[in-house]
Amino acid sequence: MQLFSIFGNPVSHSRSPLMHNAVFKNLHYDACYTRTHLEDGTKLKETFFALGLSGANVTVPHKEAAFNACDEVRGFAKTVGVVNTLINENGKLIGYNTDADGFMYAIEEFKEIKHILVLGAGGTAKALCARFKQENLEVSLLNRSEGRLQYFKELSCTTYTWDDFELQKYDLVVNTTSAGLKDEELPAPKKIINAILENSSYVADAIYGKLTPFLQLAQKKGMTYKDGADMLLGQGVLANELFVKASLQKEAIKEEMQKSFLL
Ligand code: NDP
Numbered sequence: 001m002q003l004f005s006i007f008g009n010p011v012s013h014s015r016s017p018l019m020h021n022a023v024f025k026n027l028h029y030d031a032c033y034t035r036t037h038l039e040d041g042t043k044l045k046e047t048f049f050a051l052g053l054s055g056a057n058v059t060v061p062h063k064e065a066a067f068n069a070c071d072e073v074r075g076f077a078k079t080v081g082v083v084n085t086l087i088n089e090n091g092k093l094i095g096y097n098t099d100a101d102g103f104m105y106a107i108e109e110f111k112e113i114k115h116i117l118v119l120g121a122g123g124t125a126k127a128l129c130a131r132f133k134q135e136n137l138e139v140s141l142l143n144r145s146e147g148r149l150q151y152f153k154e155l156s157c158t159t160y161t162w163d164d165f166e167l168q169k170y171d172l173v174v175n176t177t178s179a180g181l182k183d184e185e186l187p188a189p190k191k192i193i194n195a196i197l198e199n200s201s202y203v204a205d206a207i208y209g210k211l212t213p214f215l216q217l218a219q220k221k222g223m224t225y226k227d228g229a230d231m232l233l234g235q236g237v238l239a240n241e242l243f244v245k246a247s248l249q250k251e252a253i254k255e256e257m258q259k260s261f262l263l
Contacts, residue, residue, distance in 0.1 A: 001030050001031060001032060002030065002031040002032075002054040002055075002243075003031070003032055003033075003034065003051065003052060003053050003054060004020060004031060004032070004033040004034070004053060004054060004055045004056060004057075004243055005033065005034045005035060005036045005048075005051060005053055005056045005057075006033070006034075006035050006036065006056065006057040006058070006059060007036050007038045007044060007047070007048075007056055007057070007058050007059070007062055007066075008035075008037070008038065008058065008059035008060055008061075008062065009037055009038055009039055009060070009061060009062070010037070010060075010181070010182055011035045011036065011037050011038075011059065012035070012037070013181070013182075013209060014035055014059060015208070015209060015232060015260075015261075016033065016035070016057050016059075016232075016236065017033045017034060017035050018260050018263060019232075019233075019236045019240075019257045019260050019261075020033035020236065020239075020240055020243070020257075021033050021260075022256045022257060022259065022260035022263075023240050023244075023248070023252075023253050023256045023257060026256050026259075027248050027252055027253070027256060029244055029247070029248060031054070031243070031244075036051065036056075038062060041061070041062040041064075041065025041066070041069075042065060044058070044062060044065055044066055044069045045069040045093055048069075048086060048088070048093065049088075049091075049093075053086075053088060054087075054088050054243070055085070055086055055087045055088060055239075055242065055243045056085070056086040057084055057085055057086075057239055058083060058084050058085070058086065059084070060122070060123075060124075060178050060181070061122070061123075061178075063082045063083055063084055063122075063123035063124070064081065064082055064123050066082075066083035066084070066086060066095060067081050067082055067083040067095060069083075069086075069093060069095075070083060070086070070093050070094060070095035071092040071093050071094065072092060072093075072094050072095070073094075073095040073096075074094060074095065074096055075096055075097070076096075076097050076100060076101070076127070076130075076131070077095050077096050077097035079130050080097060080100070080126045080127045080130045081126065081151075082097055082099075082123040082124075082126050082127050083095035083096065083097055084096070084097055084098060084099050084123075084127075084235065084239070085097070085098050085235075085238075085239040085242055087242055087243070096239075096242055097127055098234075098235040098236075098238035098239045098242075099124060099127045099128070099231070099235045100127040100128055100130065100131035101131070101234060101235070101238055102230075102231045102232070102233070102234030102235030102236070102237075102238060103127075103128055103131070103174075103206075103231045103234065103235075104131060104135075104234075105230065105231075105233075105234035106204070106226065106228075106230035106231040106233075106234055107172065107202075107204060110171075110172060110201075110202045110204075110224075112171060113137065113171045113172050113202070114137060114138060114171055115137070115138040115139075115140070115168070115169070115170050115171050115172075116132055116137055116138070116139050116140070116170065116171065116172045116173070116174065117139075117140045117141070117142065117168075117170040117172070117173040117174070117196060117200065118132075118139060118140070118141045118142070118157075118173075118174055118176055119141075119142050119143075119173065119174065119175045119176060119177055119187040119188060119214075120141075120143060120175065120176035120177035120178075120187060121141060121143035121148040121149060121151075121152060121159075122148070122176065122177070122178075124176040124206050125141065125143075125152070125176040126151055126152075128174065128176060129141065129152055129155055129157055130155060133155050133156065133157075139152075139155070139156075139157040139158070140157065140158040140159075140160070140168065140170070141157045141158070141159045141160070142159075142160045142161070142162070142165055142188060142192075142196075143159070143160075143161060143177075144161065144162060144177070144188070145161060146161050149161070162188055162189060162192060165188075165192055167195050167196065167199060168199070169199050169200075170196070170199060170200040170201070171200070171201050171202065172200065172201065172202045172203070172204060173196055173197070173200040173202075173203055173204070174203075174204040174205070174206065175187045175204070175205040175206060175207070175212065175214045176206045178207070179212075179213075179214070180205070180207055180210075180212030180213050180214055180215075181207050181212075184213050185213065186213050186214055186217070187214055193214065193217060194217070197217060197218055197221055197223060198221070200223070201224070202223070202224050202225070203215065203218040203223050203224070203225035203226075204225065204226050204227075204228075204231075205225070205226075205227050205228055206228040206231060207227060207228050208227045208228035208229040208231070208232050209227075209229070210227075211227065212227070215227060229261065233254070233257055233258060233261070236257050237250060237253050237254045237257060240253045240257070241253065
């Protein structure tokens with residue numbers, strides 16, 4: 001039997017085990033998916049091999065560490081330096097990124113998106129911004145601190161911190177910070193968030209499984225919003241295809257994962 005896992009901190013909230021195990025069980029693929037709480041991202045590679053894993057997903061805050069841990073990085077993950085899916089290929093650690101395409105799938109229903117404001121500048125923001133730029137979208141980015149902004153400047157995003165933020169009009173605002181994940185914080189001071197929401201058409205959050213304070217505000221304002229569940233589904237389907245080396249049908253994987261959301 002093959003073993004897969006998700007690495008993160010926190011990781012107890014993750015729905016990935018439920019999703020992948022539903023596929024393995026119902027499509028009769030001989031594998032099991034567990035979760036691993038990891039404090040130190042530099043220990044990712046040795047933990048992966050010590051557990052005898054065939055593959056893994058990586059969540060907050062280890063996606064950049066995962067990139068550094070890989071023997072080889074393929075596809076879009078190479079462009080962004082962020083890895084959320086790991087495959088054991090003959091003892092070598094191969095890295096992929098399925099988050100960005102998962103998010104593009106999630107926002108397909110939002111029409112006429114030209115200008116996006118991204119909140120946060122971590123691994124998820126990097127993947128999404130690079131993907132948005134591939135689509136020639138205008139991207140602004142607001143982060144709590146200056147430290148991580150260089151990558152986004154080089155991508156030609158307009159970047160701000162809370163101190164120098166200049167409000168514009170946005171078709172979509174997306175929260176990629178972990179504010180609201182295990183606390184009740186907003187991704188920026190309330191005054192700024194209120195102004196942003198009042199100037200945006202659609203709202204999305206990468207966090208799933210709870211209505212974050214950010215989405216609660218959007219809901220109060222009667223806006224069209226979605227949490228990270230569809231992004232989770234999109235990235236999960238693509239990761240599972242890599243895990244089973246395309247031996248299962250994509251549509252069947254998606255169907256089983258979707259059903260697992262109802263459990
Ligand atoms: P990272 O740790 O790489 O980045 C976190 C970012 O959030 C940083 O920019 C950080 O700012 C900012 N931040 C953290 N806490 C706060 C706060 N209290 N207020 C304002 N900003 C804050 O995280 P990831 O990019 O890996 O993940 C981000 C979120 O996206 C997580 O909640 C994760 O669960 C979710 N996610 C969901 C997915 C899905 O499938 N639905 C897929 C991927 C991620 P600073 O630079 O100042 O430290």
